[in-house]
Amino acid sequence: MGAYGHKFVNTPNFDRIAEEGILFQNAFTTNPKCAPSRASILSGMHTWQMEEACNHYGIFPSKFKVYPDLLEDAGYHVGYTGKGWAPGDWEAGGFARNPAGPVYNQHKLVPPTEGISDIDYASNFNAFLEERQQNQPFCFWFGCLEPHRKYEEGSGVRAGKNLDEIKLPSYYPDDEIIKSDWLDYALEIDWFDLQLGKILNTLEELGELEHTLIVVTSDNGMPFPRIKGQMYEHDLRLPMALYWKNQVPGGRKIEDLISFIDLAPTFVEAAGLPPHAQFAGRSLMNMIRSDQQGRVEADRNKVYMGKERHDVGTENDVAYPVRCIRTEKYLYVRNFKPDLWPAGNPETGYTNVDSSPTKTLLLKQHAEGQDDYYHLSFGKRAEEELFEIRTDPECITNLAEDPHFDPVKKELWLELKKVLVQTGDPRTQGRGDVFDHYEYVGDQSHSWKAYKEGWFCKQKF
Structure with a gap:
């Protein structure tokens, strides 16, 4: 993301969340693959605690509570667009719907490249909001399919991105094929950020933006060799920014080590609910509601x-x-x-x-x-x-x-x-x-x- 100093992506909307809210310098997934990582976000648990849900393309047992269900039970309108918990089988686990909530994927668009999904995320968010009751609190999961592979090869360069902006890590040869692959990846990050911006605009037009807790992150590192699915820094440490204008002092960078298992407890506490007994993580609410930055809570020093x-x-x-x-x-x-x-x-x-x-x-x-x-x-x-x-x-x-x-x-x-x-x-x-x-x-x-x-x-x- 641009907020971390990367010039080969164009992410003004993530950067806005980071600038007006909190930019986390040390946010970590629990397991560097889509399904288990998302399972940790939803459940507040380490994936090794979650039986089949620890595996990629596994089954998600419904005995593990997920925060969208806890919020819905408390009166929230919940839903998701794009990719919810996946890939895997939630029905075999006993869920009546995707663990991320009811799906809103009916609205489509014509994507700019063959690698980008035809799901119109912003329109589906609007459809979700239209179904909530007046003044009903809501919780929405925007699971953008980009920048998952595959990509349209050469699309980044054709869009005007510059190979010279890429400085490859030392575990790769300095090769234009890899740099071009990175730019194709960057183009899909830009697409994600564009959709995020449309969602933020909707909230702003409705007068809801300043009242809404927003967390933006990824689920694993770049889909490249030695990164996605492996156990090194570039896959485990992920971008994350948080915004809640009326509740959280903004303009801060926090260096504490936080984990995806901390997100579900945070959302539950933000809704005024008690922590669930299964949570292995700790709510971030005290940290984010403070006005401190840098190292805030001394005991958040390992993940x-x-x-x-x-x-x-x-x-x-x-x-x-x-x-x-x-x-x-x-x-x-x-x-x-x-x-x-x-x-x-x-x-x-x-x-x-x-x-x-x-x-x-x-x-x-x-x-x-x-x-x-x-x-x-x-x-x-x-x-x-x-x-x-x-x-x-x-x-x-x-x-x-x-x-x-x-x-x-x-x-x-x-x-x-x-x-x-x-x-x-x-x-x-x-x-x-x-x-x-x-x-x-x-x-x-x-x-x-x-x-x-x-x-x-x-x-x-």
């Missing part, structure tokens, strides 16, 4: 993340289980099964990495014997990884291999393990493989099972 099975395609379609702790200085990563391939097996096309020109280029270079960048994105990893984030935000140098950092590594693992035990993580109870046995409800034509049985359809990238 915890994890993943289990994302997309099938590892050997025997099992999970690549990981747990992490991020402090103000370090990111510690525990890979429970380092013998597996973290991005999916080579035989099945590294299925935990979205197809893209960037992926194609890196694998082409690998086939030609250029392996440095390949290993950073697709190679196997050590059981323990430790990164000093202030000096190494790209997570290139694994300090866990340096004996000098053994005390730090031990301390962080003990702290992480303590929280995992407290929150009932099956990985600390000797039954972590339960995640491998939960049903995968997505397309299995690119699975290890399909590969072994001869009906495999390799993804194109």
Whole structure:
């Protein structure tokens, strides 16, 4: 987002929320893939607490309460447009509707590129508002499908974006194919921001904007190799801005470490409701209602993340289980099964990495014997990884291999393990493989099972 200093995107509406409200410098997802990340937002829980909902393309058990239902029970009008909780099966979990609420996707438009959805998000928000009762409080989930892949290749450059504005991270070669791919991604971020602006304009025209709590964030990092679905800083730390004109002093940047599990408790408290017993997160209300910035609450100095099975395609379609702790200085990563391939097996096309020109280029270079960048994105990893984030935000140098950092590594693992035990993580109870046995409800034509049985359809990238 532009508010963080990025010039290759045009995000005036996010930037407005950040300028007039709060820009969070250290907001973290719990699990870097769409469905489990969104499950944490909705439930206020770590994904390892949520059984099938920890997995991508899994089932969302209705025994876990979600904040839209809690607000609806309190009299709120609720709904969503675009992508709610997905991908997965909420009906099999016992929900009568998507966990994000009733869907409003009936209004369509003609998108500017083939990669952009035809859902008219702003018109659907208007339809949602038309159905609420007079003076009824509302809660709306705008789940923009952009910038999810796929993209129209070259659309960013054709729209006037400049390759020279892109400075690639060091885990990629300095290549125009990747830079152009980034600009295609940026164009869809711009589209998201344009739709956000239309929604803000509607609220302003109705006189509702200053009374409405607005949080804008993502669900995982960029859909590029080594980022989306992986466990490094560039996927776990996400943009987030918050605005509530009549309640929250604006013009602030907050550096406290906050987690997606803190959002549901925040929304529930903002509605005047008591916290639900299942919440693992803590409301942000005291922090955001203060007039402080920088470091505000001293005990918000660490967050915890994890993943289990994302997309099938590892050997025997099992999970690549990981747990992490991020402090103000370090990111510690525990890979429970380092013998597996973290991005999916080579035989099945590294299925935990979205197809893209960037992926194609890196694998082409690998086939030609250029392996440095390949290993950073697709190679196997050590059981323990430790990164000093202030000096190494790209997570290139694994300090866990340096004996000098053994005390730090031990301390962080003990702290992480303590929280995992407290929150009932099956990985600390000797039954972590339960995640491998939960049903995968997505397309299995690119699975290890399909590969072994001869009906495999390799993804194109």
